[in-house]
Amino acid sequence: MGRSRTRRTGVIALLLLLGSTVAALVLYRRYHLSNGATLVGLVGGVTGLTGLWLTWAAFKADREEAAAGNLTLPAIADQLAIAVRRQWEDEAALRRLNDPYPLPVRWAPASSTLVDDWGSLVRLATSGAGWPPAAQPVAWATGPGGLGGGDAELVGLFDQVPTGRLVVLGEPGAGKTILIVRLVLGLLAEGRRASGGPVPVLVTLASWNPREQTLYQWLEQRLAADYPGLAEPAPGGIGGSRARALLDAGLILPVLDGLDEIPDPVRGATIARINDALRPGQRVVLSSRTVDYQQAISPPGRPEIRLTGATGIELRPLDVAVVADYLRGSAGGPAGVARWDPLLAAWPPPVAQALTTPLMASLARTIYNPRPGEPVLAAGRTPAELLDPTRFPTSTAVAEHLFDAFIAAAYRPHPDRAQRCPWPAADAERWLIFLARHLEHLGTPDLAWWQLSHAQPPWQRRLLTMLVAWLVAGLAFGLVFGLVFGLVFGLINGLINGLIYGFAAGLAVGLAGRLTGGVQPPRRAIRWRAPSVARLTGGLVLTVVLTVVLTVVLPTVLLGVIVIVLPFVLPFVLVFVITGVPADLAEAASSASILRLDRAAFRSLVIVIGLVVGLAVGLPFGLAGGLGVGLGFGLAVGLAGGLAVGLGQTAWGAFVLTRVWLAARGRIPFDLMAFLADAHEKRGVLRQVGAVYQFRHIELQRRLATR
Template identity: 35%
Template sequence: MASQFGLLLRQWRQRAGLSQEALAHRAAVGTRTVRGLETGERTDPRMGTVRALADALELTGAERVELFSAAGRDEPPVLEPARFDPLLETVETLKVAIEARWRREEEQRQVHDPVPLPVRWEAAPAALTDSRTNIGGEAALDGRLDQVVEVYRRVGSRRLVVLGRAGSGKTVLTTRFVLDLLGAHNPADPVPVIFGLGAWHPGRAGLRDWLAEQLTHDHPFLAAPGPGGGTLAAALVDSQRVLPVLDGFDEIAAGLHRAALNALNTTTLPLLLTSRVDEYRDAVEGTDVLTSAAAVVLADLTCDDLADYLPRTTRKTGPAGNVWKPVLDEVRCGGPLAQVLTTPLMVALARRIYSDTPDHDPAALLGLHEPDEIERHLLSSFIPAVYGSDTDRVRPWLGHLADHVTRLGMHDVAWWRFGTSSTVTGLAVGVVVGFADLVLEAVLIGGLITRGVLFAVMIGLVTGLLFGLAHRFAVRRTPLEPVRTRLRLRGRADRRVWSRGLLGVAFGGAVGAAYGLVRALAYWLATPGVVMTAGVLVDVVVFGLVFGLGAGLVFAVVAALEAPLDVRSAGSPDGLREANRRAVLGLVGMMVPVFAVFVIGATGIVASGLTALRFEVLWSPTTAFALGLVGGIGGGLAYVLSLTAWGQWVVFARVWLPLTGKLPWRLPAFLDDAYRRGVLRRAGAVYQFRHARLQEHLARSR
């Protein structure tokens, strides 16, 4: 049996990603020596061997002391001199943010009101766990909620799978794991961060890259440049300063579980993974277990657990004493209630409906005779218990949200994903650009004229059509996501800069050509007797060329200016949306003058060339500036509404969906209120429904 020294040696070797042969080579000792120490065949290593292994593994001072102590040596190891850690400040900032977030969430979910529901587990069947030799550590894995960190540390590989059925307490366990690990105040511990695996597509992004991307979503300051290139988020992941708590393996899209498990097995990252039992078992049967991972299964609540918890949640009484006594008597007799009230989810719903709501008697549960009927009753009664008389008003809105995220195949209620319809986007662009052009023409000309009205209507139609197509093309390639930017040019143009520049040339040229044609057509319709001439073709070519080059320049500059913005307040939905709004409006404020100046210069050059070719040209800097201003403002508005996440939020969440009655006009306040009532929860910069079961119920009953 391996000694404590052997277990530590195996654990730190696996953390370093080294084989026994590689460690032996680096430490200049024999491979048989390393193997013997890990298996316990050798129990008395020499001082020089211990020091060589500690040096090869690059152990910290505390880790070296622990290794020498396990070897039974009194002589202290030679400690390495303190080295500057470029990520130390980042790690500490992230720890504070993570702890504050999940402590608030735990309070919001009333986990400690009055006491946490008991969450216990036992070792999973052998078929779902790796061999003890690969895992290392102690054999005993049974435990309860307040022992989760202790049990995790018993696993030598630091890779643990937590299995349980829907509502069994996996989310409560991950939250408590994060807070307890942060509360240990051990500088050597990585920062535990919860990642919702439902958003991961293993075929599109490797695990490390996806983790770094998710970190920058929830903590934008981690998108800043890190040591050695890349971002701070990538540096934290690569140096194992972040401990991934991967919540919801079962929520990965259908058909991808085996691919996800294979992808997890390509890494040696310490982690904690949660999943429903069936989905994980199916993936294991189709591939293999999670390498070096132990597994536990969450246990059902018992009658004694309910008897200790439910009466403490209310002081309401009935003929027999506490109002929960008849229900508890029924549970002790077995039957459907005893089958349903075995998960923290169902108990929490029952508590919210009957303990926290006046005039609701839990005796109503006694009239239900099937487990499915009881579960549907609890799920359907939750919203009325929370909203009371407002239930009929808010239920359709919650149903639309649940159905929307379900159709997207996800659980995140993200403010930038409320809609992607190119038709609605084009309509919004057309209306806004047409109205803006009408106002600008009225200001510049000094009043409204028939030609101006006709031009505004036609340019609105054309711009709406073209930018609707641009939106469709853009979201097909890369879904629109929040932009965190500051005005700082990148070192060199990347693929996105060229792609956006070419998109600007194509659609800007189309808008310019349409502008020239519509301008002539509006003049012809508003002025009887005017004959269309070949000069219209010249206008189409000139405006198409100028607008195309100008839009290409502006789009490319906007893409090049995108750089990480150090916004620590953006870890909430409102904070991220506000940061994105400022960034987008700042970029548009840059686009308009750049486009206007380009149009003045470009049209001046073209006018000079046409004059030299003996064409009759009417041009002045004032006319060119007006043209550039109108085109810049109209193009800027079209860009915001069709090609930015914040613009899509405005179009769908603030106008279209409230206008069609699917969501309220004051959507941010509604989402925040649902969060405070416990219907939604926050997961960084997005909301999620309290539980996937509630989301499924609301989506079906819409």
């Protein structure tokens, strides 16, 4: 609906623009006007009607979109559930979580020193005071001892917790993230979630600074970034975004992954902030490494703090027999199974200790077993190499070897052309090492393209953006100015003078205002809102009235006010043709989709800023030197200014500059987005969480960063 309406608006705008031009020509012949600038004024004046109509159309469209605020909050929650389920089903398929079958994990109740007393949970859940009536308390476990089990029982276990608040603990690589992904999918399974009920949404905690934002403020930002449709206004005129409305209505079940990925000094504050935000009846899931959680809830010299009303489970190492069956089951047949026999028969203690975590077992499968479509011997390496006690005296040495061998295995040649990697393995490894160091420097696992400029030192970033602003603005101004004036004074002469003036102006742009010096968050293209539309509509009405009166009644006076009139009219024609389209709520955002939106915002800024600046600057020159002079000078200045502002005020502009600079130095590939998508979808090196990429495990990121 939104896209077709935008197309219709664009077509009608063009038709009205054509009609206004014809009307201006008729007026020109009737009044025998000879001044070119006056003709431009007539066109602009009549075009004001186009701008007025488009202003109203955009205002009305926005109201209609909000009234698709006929979409109630429960209906929005149902659409979000579809998006979340589709997102994690796709991610599970890419991670091969069910190939050859889900790797079984086990858990036991968490230590009583880490969670609230079970009696406290029951009293809280039955206290009333905002908690929903306990419909089936008989389904609750009788105590924490009933929470042991395996992942086939995870959703049932969650139902057994009276408060629905669960802490998932475990060692590095124990499978915490995979477990909560399965929990999310289980809660969203067909027939499991009631229509209009809360939606479990998995988010990583690494990007939250609890000292600056509340939990709901941060969650609102993350939801709007990961599911762009939630950035739209809430239905019913209640104010705020859909994301905030869902949070306030208790229709989001936060699944918070990776407390240990938040800096150590603020982990305790993180738990306190979560407690402050949780309302009666609010369920929540939190995951963390056991040691880090213990330190967070018992900070030295300060009172102990726990997640209010929460119990917990702690993941256990896998059974060696389970791991052996899993590795044999994905070995590609009898020949592949035979390759594992020497190792699995001996099971050296360091190897057994390392491979009894899901992470290491999955790395070993990638390194030593064939991928789908590969012959058995394509893996090259054999598991028997792990039998060498001098190379692998400890489980740490085994883990480091598996991390180091994983990248080469992920990028080894594939017999299927469609699966072949367009980048050499050595280059891919070098680029991934650079990106891992970049993330370690930022202190986050989130690889966001709009933060790539942080990979440069600040002085280098400022110098580069200043030089690019000078170059881009200078070339744009010089070429346009030179071509226009070259028609009068000769092409070579015009280009030389244009470039001289252009680079002088470009230097001023680069030095002034730091137009391209800041790191901007991604934009979602231009979209008008009611307050600004009201002001602009008033300005347009006044503009149109003045223009029509001056054109029809006092055409000679028009020349004196054209500088005031025209700059307020023409920009609106293009503004609404390029108005952003609301995102589909049933689709999760990706890095590529966010980049496309921000790139569209860049084009919008260049066009609108360029047109406004060009008209404002060009009209006085047109009045003094003629229509050709005014148009040429205005177009040159407007294009230069629009490019400079667009590069500086969009994340895409900074990303392009940084990407070219780093790629030229061999730090990243020129087509970075294609490389990241390939690393995620075909290599399994990265995973996607909402609009950002992450290394498949934080330990892989840290290992690469140290190489």
